Amino acid sequence: MAVYQRPPKLSESIAQQLKDDIIKGIYLPGERLKIIEIARRFGVSQTSVREALKILEKSDLVSESPHKGYVVTNLTLDELVDIWTIKEKLWSLAFAWFTERADKELIKDAEKWVSEFRNAYIENDLDRAFEANFAFTDVILAGCGSRKLVTLLRSIEDQVKRYRYLSLEFDDNLKVSSQYFGEIIKAIWIRDSKKVSTMIQEYIRFSQKVLKENYKYMQEKSKEKMRKEQL
Structure with a gap:
């Protein structure tokens, strides 16, 4: 029904x-x-x-x-660094549990969005890559088997998705993201939760590094936009 x-x-x-x-x-x-x-x-x-x-x-x-x-x-840079550190721990757990618990259909769905992300990277389509990124992680949440963990991660991601979106254009972020996602999917298929957990932690640390290096530019970009709108 x-x-x-x-x-x-x-x-x-x-x-x-x-x-x-x-x-x-x-x-x-x-x-x-x-x-x-x-x-x-x-x-x-x-x-x-x-x-x-x-x-x-x-x-x-x-x-x-x-x-x-x-x-x-x-959000200040210190606040964002704290959130990224929390993200690293929580996503590591979510990906590990997904690897252990998800059925083959969910893994196929995850693989589909990783492929979509790669295509977006090849075409340098930031919007498409962003949507594929979070469609991929939505599948991970759907298959991790913990409602509490899902609630925590959705709340955190709501706060920081905008910074993720803005950082995609920097430091070969699309290319590196695509490479990590591809390797993670391979490890998920063979149910290697330890490798998956390690790789997602490495990837989130890379993402944090990109954010820290480009935070000042993002802030300046925001101020410049607001100055133009006030003229």
Whole structure:
């Protein structure tokens, strides 16, 4: 019997679109989210927009400032390094459990998205690579067998996907990511959870290194965009 799923509320739909915009850098860290402009954009009431922003605030994607209203949360480099360190431990566990517990159909799904990521890298398509990256990890979460771990990782990834997206263009990130994902899938097929765990930790440390080296540039890019919009 099919399970009934409640359709999303208007505020939830707006929150999802704003979340996607924040991740893709349409709204950058520190940028003010103007309620009136967003309401006009979606053709909705300001109340619906405020409700949407409250949803995003719970995920720490936006924060409310006494003088500015809502702004995109700007995580410091130290905060991001802490989060990446947590990610390393949690994803290591998720990938190891997936390797041990997932059935062949789920492994095939994961392999499909790794192949899609490789194609996106070859074509230098950042958006496509980003979508494939998180479709791949969604499959890992689906097969790791722990709802608690899934909840923790989804909460963390909501906060930092935008930094992942921005960092994809640096330091041969697409190429290195594709290579790691390919080797990880091979190890998953032979159920070598120890190797999978080690490789995902190495990969996340590489990702953290790229982020640290380019964080200043990302911040400057955000400030430059905001300066242009204020002219």
